[in-house]
Amino acid sequence: MSIELPYFDYAATTPADARVITAMSECLGIDGIFGNPASSSHAAGARARDKVEQARSQVAALIGAMPDEIIWTSGATESNNLALKGFAEAAAAPFHLVTSAIEHKAILDTAARLESKGVFITYIAPTREGAITPAAVAAALRPNTGMVSLMLVNNELGTLTDIGSMAESVHALGALLHVDAAQALGKVPIDVVALGIDLMSMSAHKVYGPKGIGALYVSRAARSRLCAQMHGGGHEQGLRSGTLATHQIVGMGTACAIAAEQMSSDTHRITALSERFLRGVLSFKGVRQNAREGLRIPHTLSVTVDRPDFFPFMLADDLAVSSTSACNSAAGTPSHVLSAIGLDENVAGRTVRISLGRFTTEQDVDHAIKCFRRVIEPSGPLTVPVQASAA
Secondary structure, three states: OOOOOOEOEOOOOOOOOHHHHHHHHOOOOOOOOOOOOOOOOOHHHHHHHHHHHHHHHHHHHHHOOOHHHEEEEOOHHHHHHHHHHHHHHHOOOOOEEEEEOOOOHHHHHHHHHHHHOOOEEEEEOOOOOOOOOHHHHHHHOOOOEEEEEEEOEOOOOOEEOOHHHOHHHHHHOOOEEEEEOOOOOOOOOOOHHHHOOOEEEEEHHHOOOOOOOEEEEEOOOOHHHOOOOOOOOOOHHHOOOOOOOHHHHHHHHHHHHHHHHHHHHHHHHHHHHHHHHHHHHOOOOOEEEOOOOOOEOOOEEEEEEOOOOOOHHHHOOOOEOEOOOHHHHHHOOOOHHHHHOOOOHHHHOOEEEEEOOOOOOHHHHHHHHHHHHHHHOOOOOOOOOOOOOOO
16 A cells, blocks of 8 residues: 655654565575574574675665775664764863754754763854855864864755865865765765865765664774774674664665665656656745755755745645654744745744655645645646646
8 A cells, every 4th residue: 555645754763675575585584594693603593694794785875985984773763862972982082073953853963962072062154055065164163173073965945065175174284074865865866085174974764764774974084093992792893782683684675776876866866756846836926945046956945935824734634744854843933944044933834845855756846836825826727837848
């Protein structure tokens, strides 16, 4: 059975690809590859270990890393915590951390915790288009800056950060560059070496893999500057203890291998669907796109309806959409991202995040446009104002 409502919340989570589910199912049950990868004394453990290492290579290949630079975690939140807290614990003296006001709560809450422990934090403000500029990063650096932590793709606006232009100034101070790539993995090409990334957080469930598994890329140069945050067996080169979840790891590896094969075709199709959606909804009076002029991915859109009687929940009966990121929605608070780009609480409350993905169809998009029309122009015609068919 398919989901009841057309799904436009891919930025929150993605359904697992059928090929991922098949690969995972082969690692469960007595007839499957169910052994503990750490049990090297028998064939069941060795087979599981081989699967884990194959998946490690698949993740590494997608981002231009070496397999031994991939550390398994439970997801991007844990990866972010390991990167920031692990660095803070290893630091010889109080240091300065640079991040931004539009990061995911997994970074902002962790930074706040570090700040309470004496770490100096600078939160860079974005431009009105949701950009964190290289110039703003350079201006924020201090002699004691130890780390810069920024997301590659914003989870609410879809804006891209020009990480590659920041690395040189960060490294000139001897600082590390950490990147939260939860929203970028599988959507944009990533080469951690070319971009100068030292640490990078990833999550499988954002790229059509399972929930509960992620990874932290740790460059060989950065490994000695990180302390483990979970102890109990010294797994993952001593950086993250715990029995490895073979089926979830295989799922992430498979998802990354699929992304490597069809990222270009997926992006081409989603771009056409995104443009189709925008042509439709922006034709309605009082609808505007946030961060429209910024460097961005097509997968995630933020639109505001400038009508005081509009609320995102008016779409909830017909569309699976979000009024903010999942972290803000769970907290019941206005979006800190929208506030940071200058939207007041009332305007932010009339803003909808639309995120498209691998299984979005033209029919889904046309249905979404009709739903927006229904709540914005209830007396208007029901036809969809789209001429060209998406490629």
